[in-house]
Amino acid sequence: MFNSNEHALWLNAEGLESAARERLSELGLRSEVIAESGDSVRGDAVLRLVTGAGAARTYAVEVKSRLTPELATSISLSAQLPALLVTPYVSEPVAERLRARGIDYVDTAGNAHLAWDDVLVDVRGRRNPAVPRSRTSPNGAGAFGRAGLRVVFILLCRPEMAAQPYRVLAGASGVSLGTVKTVVDELAGAGYLYEGAGDRRLARGGELLDRWAEAYSITLNATLSLGEFSVDDLSWWPDSEAEMRAQGIQMGGEAAASLIDSHLRPASLTLYVEQLPARLIGRHRMARAEGRGNVHIRKRFWHVPGTESWLVPSPLIYADLLASGDPRQREHGDRIRTIDDRLVRLGGS
Known part of the structure; x- marks a missing residue:
């Protein structure tokens, strides 16, 4: 059974996948690796599961180091094969959302849900073993730590900046030169940056956007809040471009997305600022919200430079939609990836 030494596996995708296969074996399922990470099928691996009676199913394995209920609602998975989600631990709120979406899963504690044809494996209630603190803190300088996410965001917004000196990237992202070097090295090692002949350029931009948006939801998003407000009437915002520009305000979230995708009818505003916009708050009678x-x-x-539009760059608009945990916003996030020029270019890189 699972023991504390196996928690070292929590730190990498290969280890998580291996631990999950052990849990599946304990449940009487044989697993066969069909393809490794990096093959043409999207996912961390392709795995064939076979029951003792010979029933089989082939999955695209998606390894996630952490899952919240919001991510379980919004997570984007392969459309080529059924998805098998592998993660250290699936809490019951997360499990409920995955089951509602028809997503099969297994965690390293032994919780699992697998359903196809006449096969049903449903294991619930196994407790999360004590997980030692990872050597990489969310505050760390890795590409998907809190500081590193700022650097990756710059590259997603302006891919040509990959070729810029570290000091330029540090100035644009507001992090140290050491953090920039760590992030660039990590991205190059993972195949997201191509380095050669004195040049660097972004590669696999669509995949990098997926990883950045997921990590943003977990690590960076909650640290940015300056306040939550309520207002009875939101009808004023479409005519407020000049007002917002004058106060240095940029708009993200579903309101910004609605200007890209006209099918979206926003019910909220997400504003990015240097400091609380007292004039805007007062003029539109915004009240502090308890929740x-x-x-x-x-x-x-x-x-x-070059991102001074009254809308935030579209990678952040997309990430805001995913971080909301709202399936409706997730659907519109998928739509804007197919119609926004910057996101389409990233997907083709």
Whole structure:
């Protein structure tokens, strides 16, 4: 059975997959690796599961180091094969959302849900073993730590900046030169940056956007809040471009997405600012919300010339939609990836 030494596997995708296969074996399922990470099928591996009676199913394995209920609602999986989600631990709120979406899963504690044809494996209630603290803190400088995410965001917004000196990337993202070097090295090692002949350029931009948006939801998003407000009438915002520009305000979230995808009818505003916009708050009679309001004011975390539109760059609009945990917004996130020029270019890189 699972023991504490196996928690070292929590730190990497290969180890997680191996631990999950052991749990599947304990449940009487034989697993065969059909393809490894990096093959043409999207996912971390392709795995064939076979029951003792010979029933079989082939999955695209998706390894996630952490899952929240919001991510379980919004997570994007392969459309080529049924998805098998592998993660250290699936809490019951997360499990409920995965089952509702028809996503099969297994965790390293032994919780699992697999359903196809006449096969049903449903194991619930196994407790999360004590997981030692990872050597990489969310505050760390890795590409998907809190500081590293700022650097990756710059590259997603302006891929040509991959060729810039470290000091330029540091200035645009507001992080140290050491953090930039760590992030560039990590991205190059993972195949997201091509380095050669004195040049660097972004590669696999669509996949990098997926990873960045997921990590943003977990690590960076919650740290940016300057306040939650409620307002009875949101009808004023489409005519407020001049007002927002004058106050240095940029709009993200579903309101910004609605200007890209006209099918979306936004019910909230997400504003990125250097400091709370007192004039805007007063003029539109915004009241502090005890819980989550319909106006979310967040700290701007980038300084990139050429991104001064009253809308934030589209990679952040997309990430805001995913971080909302709202399936409706997730659907529109998928739509804007097919119609926004910057996101389409990233997907083709």
